[in-house]
Amino acid sequence: VIVLGSVAVQWLLCRFAASAWWIPDCPWVAVVLVVSGWPRHWLLPVIVAGWLTMSWSVAAPVAVLTWYLMGGASLSVSAAVVDVTDERVQVLAAGVGELVWLFVQCWIQEARVGPLYGWMALHIALTMAAVPVLRRLLLWLHLLPDVWSPPEARRIAGA
């Protein structure tokens, strides 16, 4: 539900925006949040997001799905080492993932011009900023696990 919703929102926003650079990568943010919440069940949301994004891809569509699979798997493995439910970790994961993804895309398409790096920086910043927004929205909708309450609440619950 979360991934499908994010893809729908992404498509809608892109339809009415002048450029996709202005729109945060909602499917990737959704994948980060979902895999962080359920690290063992990473495959299905990753495939759904990757496949739906792949349908748009003109250059190397398989690379899109591969990227999503690698990103999801990396996050799932990281869950054993770091606290991926920490918001800062999620923001970082979204930013690093988007950075790598955009560089791969530019490399595949041989697009290496100055203004593009500025757009990339903007897009990554927007994607990172979307994490806390989407996270709070999903928590408010009770679509994420309880362990995602703020740290203070978790401490109180633990006590």
Next chain:
Amino acid sequence: VLAALIGAACMVHEPLRTGALAILRAPFRLVVSVIHVGLTLPQLPGLARENARLRTALSRRSLELAQTRETLRRTTQAEALLATASQAPGVVASVIGRSPIPTQHTIWLDRGTRDGLQLDGLVVDAHGVVGRLIDVHPSTSLAMLITDPNSRVAGLVERSRESGLLSGEGHAVCRLSYLGADADMAEGDRIVTAGVGGVFPKGLLLGTVLTVARDDAAGSAEARVRPAARLGRLEEVLCLPPA
């Protein structure tokens, strides 16, 4: 003496009158204001209602004006599109989606093979070339914009007939390359399709030169070109068969 007195009176008359009027103006205005307030006070409840009614009417007129402007804009757009359509057979398609991948500039159209669209078909709007069809399904199709990094179109400087290759860069501006260092090209020149390659017919407007960079050492020049089509605000486009 009399003449001197009359002359002096004439000289001081105007300043005196101005001074007198300035002094009298204040009390007269006060009296008039009091009378006005006395007359207006009984009408206040009605005025408030009248004011509210006028505000509502104004809001309604503003809305109607906005709707009329939008209708006018759409009509102008449709007329321009029809003018283009009348010159060549084609299919008008609505843009129903845009690629969410920022480095890939594609749009999704609501027409497909059932409507006569063909692979490599040309997509234009009233202002110029938008791109070409790269994937055609029965009822939908995918068009690659000229700003996509994979897009390549043979272009021609309309004024000097210098030819080059227009390629997308993944953002709002394209690049015209493979030009000689002494190419006759300047800011503001219009770039049109060269008609080479079998997809785009000759003479369609691609864009306008923003800047020209010359490299005398390499003997080449490049130009940044702003697309003529309003690629960020596409609503309806005309799909033409490939040349």
